[in-house]
Amino acid sequence: MAVSKNKENKDGAKVPQNSASADNKEAIFDTLTDMLSELLDMPKTNFAPDTMLFEDLPLDSLQLYELVVDLETRYDIHISDEAIEMVQTIGDVVEMIFNAKN
Amino acid sequence: MREGERGTKMDSNEKDFAESLLRIFDNVLLTEGMALSKGYFSDLSIAELHTLNAIGPYDARTMTETANILGITVGTLTVAIDRLVKKKYVERQRDTKDRRIVRISLTRQGKLAYRMHSKFHRVLVKRIMDPLSEQEKEILTKTVTEIDAFVEEQYKKYSNGQHYKKIVRDDTEV
Structure with a gap:
């Protein structure tokens, strides 16, 4: 699942830069990779939207939950266990947070 | 035969x-x-984990609500919460509007323990259910629901109307 890099909304219309929400997908990706970088002690350059959380990263189940709890606090959202089981890539996590916020 | x-x-x-x-x-x-x-939370007892479960990972609860869920007195809960606060799994806050009300919620560490414990339950259920056919799963779920209802009925007979599902197996350990 790719993260949109441009500033277009669903209809393809340009969204003005200054009206972009602080929680758009790019910002979420940025925050998420900051958290992962700190959690796994890895540089941010290792993370891309299609990075597989478990295959490509040394993320164990406790670290996964650390990430989930921190994301819930940061974005004031509830992330269900079922939702966690569905995510495979960093892009999936971005999508999940974006949908929970909107 | x-x-x-x-x-x-x-x-x-x-x-x-x-x-x-x-x-x-x-x-x-x-x-x-x-x-x-x-595991990672070896300083917690099962009874303490169930207390964390009763508090839940989101909204802060009052002591009375939590004691009701667990089927224990507020006095017993206070002792349990003192220990969980000391171990940094739970935090207390005074209600902003009514200072007499104390609310309790899970710390980051408490939320992690809650999540890991619920994973244990989910894995257990998955292992039991995965080998079964859809029909077998349906029958098992129905039967277990019936057993639960029967046990609830028995529980009510002895519990002076306390809410079911609030059994703490060993509250002396809390």
């Missing part, structure tokens, strides 16, 4: 069933306890 043989067979089945059921109660708790002692 003759009448007598049938009766004997039923008795033996019922005995096996009763023994299995009791073994399951004991061994699930035992396994939970062992998994806990070998």
